[in-house]
Amino acid sequence: MFEQKRFLMIPGPTPVPESALLTLAKHPLPHRSPEFSEIFMACNAGLKKIAQTEEATPFIYAASGTGGMEAVLANLLNPGEKVLSVVNGVFSKRWADMASGFGAEVKRIEVESGKAVQPEEIEKILNDDLNKEIKLVLVTFSETSTGVGNPLKEITSIVRKHGALIAVDAITGLGAMPLKMDEWGVDVIVSGSQKGFMIPPGLSFVWAGPRALEKHKQSKFPRFYWDWSKSIKALENQTTAFTPNVSFIAALHNTLNLMLNEGVENIWQRHERLKQCTRKSIEAMGLKLFASDEDASAAITSIIPPNNVSVSDLRKKLKNDWEIVVADGQVDLKGKIFRIGHLGFVFDRDVLTALSAVSRVLEDLGHDTGTRWMKVYEETLKAHKS
Amino acid sequence: MFEQKRFLMIPGPTPVPESALLTLAKHPLPHRSPEFSEIFMACNAGLKKIAQTEEATPFIYAASGTGGMEAVLANLLNPGEKVLSVVNGVFSKRWADMASGFGAEVKRIEVESGKAVQPEEIEKILNDDLNKEIKLVLVTFSETSTGVGNPLKEITSIVRKHGALIAVDAITGLGAMPLKMDEWGVDVIVSGSQKGFMIPPGLSFVWAGPRALEKHKQSKFPRFYWDWSKSIKALENQTTAFTPNVSFIAALHNTLNLMLNEGVENIWQRHERLKQCTRKSIEAMGLKLFASDEDASAAITSIIPPNNVSVSDLRKKLKNDWEIVVADGQVDLKGKIFRIGHLGFVFDRDVLTALSAVSRVLEDLGHDTGTRWMKVYEETLKAHKS
Numbered sequence: 001m002f003e004q005k006r007f008l009m010i011p012g013p014t015p016v017p018e019s020a021l022l023t024l025a026k027h028p029l030p031h032r033s034p035e036f037s038e039i040f041m042a043c044n045a046g047l048k049k050i051a052q053t054e055e056a057t058p059f060i061y062a063a064s065g066t067g068g069m070e071a072v073l074a075n076l077l078n079p080g081e082k083v084l085s086v087v088n089g090v091f092s093k094r095w096a097d098m099a100s101g102f103g104a105e106v107k108r109i110e111v112e113s114g115k116a117v118q119p120e121e122i123e124k125i126l127n128d129d130l131n132k133e134i135k136l137v138l139v140t141f142s143e144t145s146t147g148v149g150n151p152l153k154e155i156t157s158i159v160r161k162h163g164a165l166i167a168v169d170a171i172t173g174l175g176a177m178p179l180k181m182d183e184w185g186v187d188v189i190v191s192g193s194q195k196g197f198m199i200p201p202g203l204s205f206v207w208a209g210p211r212a213l214e215k216h217k218q219s220k221f222p223r224f225y226w227d228w229s230k231s232i233k234a235l236e237n238q239t240t241a242f243t244p245n246v247s248f249i250a251a252l253h254n255t256l257n258l259m260l261n262e263g264v265e266n267i268w269q270r271h272e273r274l275k276q277c278t279r280k281s282i283e284a285m286g287l288k289l290f291a292s293d294e295d296a297s298a299a300i301t302s303i304i305p306p307n308n309v310s311v312s313d314l315r316k317k318l319k320n321d322w323e324i325v326v327a328d329g330q331v332d333l334k335g336k337i338f339r340i341g342h343l344g345f346v347f348d349r350d351v352l353t354a355l356s357a358v359s360r361v362l363e364d365l366g367h368d369t370g371t372r373w374m375k376v377y378e379e380t381l382k383a384h385k386s
Numbered sequence: 387m388f389e390q391k392r393f394l395m396i397p398g399p400t401p402v403p404e405s406a407l408l409t410l411a412k413h414p415l416p417h418r419s420p421e422f423s424e425i426f427m428a429c430n431a432g433l434k435k436i437a438q439t440e441e442a443t444p445f446i447y448a449a450s451g452t453g454g455m456e457a458v459l460a461n462l463l464n465p466g467e468k469v470l471s472v473v474n475g476v477f478s479k480r481w482a483d484m485a486s487g488f489g490a491e492v493k494r495i496e497v498e499s500g501k502a503v504q505p506e507e508i509e510k511i512l513n514d515d516l517n518k519e520i521k522l523v524l525v526t527f528s529e530t531s532t533g534v535g536n537p538l539k540e541i542t543s544i545v546r547k548h549g550a551l552i553a554v555d556a557i558t559g560l561g562a563m564p565l566k567m568d569e570w571g572v573d574v575i576v577s578g579s580q581k582g583f584m585i586p587p588g589l590s591f592v593w594a595g596p597r598a599l600e601k602h603k604q605s606k607f608p609r610f611y612w613d614w615s616k617s618i619k620a621l622e623n624q625t626t627a628f629t630p631n632v633s634f635i636a637a638l639h640n641t642l643n644l645m646l647n648e649g650v651e652n653i654w655q656r657h658e659r660l661k662q663c664t665r666k667s668i669e670a671m672g673l674k675l676f677a678s679d680e681d682a683s684a685a686i687t688s689i690i691p692p693n694n695v696s697v698s699d700l701r702k703k704l705k706n707d708w709e710i711v712v713a714d715g716q717v718d719l720k721g722k723i724f725r726i727g728h729l730g731f732v733f734d735r736d737v738l739t740a741l742s743a744v745s746r747v748l749e750d751l752g753h754d755t756g757t758r759w760m761k762v763y764e765e766t767l768k769a770h771k772s
Contacts, residue, residue: 006413025408027402061449066611098610
């Protein structure tokens, strides 16, 4: 019975509000109907507000986030073009690999695991590119595998000076950390439904700004399902090029309203608060954080377990004793860190609950967390509630 | 209030059983969990049974049907290869266009609208291809835009003799008409969730047989999200290469169980019965059918309205007076035919309901349908219930 109490504190799927779940339980609307068009256009408008853009065009794909990443490459690249790709974890490596696979000449900036990229590193390479051969820069906003956030505003400003396009995998970061597409000059953003957007996995979102749409026109890469031009043509008739996931788009309509009612700035503040409460409490338990304060993502916190505690035991006990699911590390970080997601439909009580359970489990496994962390939690919460 | 009675008799989205809708309303499972793996593997096994295959590997994409069609091309083609494509409507034209866009040299067999392709036409072209340059034949099983079913068994047998691969868009046809992948020798099938599978749009399914998987290994087309090799590798660990639509896959698990409980042969028989009841009754109302008895699909019936009745008026009144949605014609058939879907979670009462409403609306619009169609309906039902 209590598996129905299961609580996901992973970086996705994130918890889904009841109102969105109940929307999913409705009979699907016909996709070529005025009712669906209204919902679809409201979602497009809402997505623009979340990404803080008036200039960009949003595209809603039935796809996972990786599909959205592929869509960006298929719409922007020409074979043989130079791409600069920041690699500091599993998902940023994936994007670089995809670009290579699509025939781009990819220069990678390999960043030490658990660290954010130094904007100067990007600046140096772009400054050396005197002939402006680099056409596209790929950056991951929040690297889910390590819990690191890259300094997107600074990076974008550097890329803008050079003239290349910047495309951002903000799958985990959007709706957690400040991202101002128009103000900063970001050209392309990718995100996914099962993250800050609070619905299950199944939709990917791409926002393409005017420079990206211009480059798209010259891109010869074969594409059909991902093609922006087809979607833009369909948008003129307030519809989609291909059969959309009408149920998920109706649920998205619901959660976008929840997000806009809370307010974009308030959402960012809440995630900053959840992050600070998590990090400070975890440190007060005597554990080490994987990312520094400067580099940490507001969507997910990566934690190094005490020496005498295995990640596997910790995760098992959290699930068995408390029905809380946290994430293991991925690939070479498997067993070395655990990751607590605090993204989307998560509020202060959830983080307190997760921390309490983590503390109980650590005590059971022989690590004394003490009780000071509760005081630290309270103080951090107060400091960020003002 | 009565919009909640709305009943979709369109070729997709098709009606969704309550048990599947309620599954969609559950909190999403984490995708890297034993619970999800179990559901996922059960879906793979169920999909194989529905396509009547033990040899083929199924792939479940978060995508619409068009995405699945793109996946097939991306996994099988090499630029410049010759493809033979049967075009007898909007969706078969789409696949041919996609193949052209992907750099294939596409030879099209253009079939008159409302007619099935003659297998002899395919045979002639393949016989003339002495150097076996044609590598792939694309066929649509049930052309949704016209309500025509192509004779797949005969076509497959012809293609097998030549040696090319045959890939079938069975998005609307699968689960409505007999399709025996292994026995007939079909290499690739594509379908979609919102058709015979009785869940909303959002998943596309592709089945690839051994010859297709072999050809895939030599295909140099860039791909990542669609890549079969990545999915096969993930399947070895009972998981997906990328974040799956866990909620839809859970709902699919539910509807596959419903389908397998009914039995594949029984599903085909039911659709044949729904088709016959629809066609015979419509004719008894004095209307003309767009496709002949030999060419008609069991998933959808295309009907030519009486001279004095516009499709637009008919559809409006069906929706306003009876909350039944039927489809218009598409592109050059818009306003010339209307289409009644009887695919998926549809049973005899639904067809009787739709026909009764159509009859009422036609009477209101000045066409006397008489009452003989009810007798015809009853006799047809009895004849096909045995």
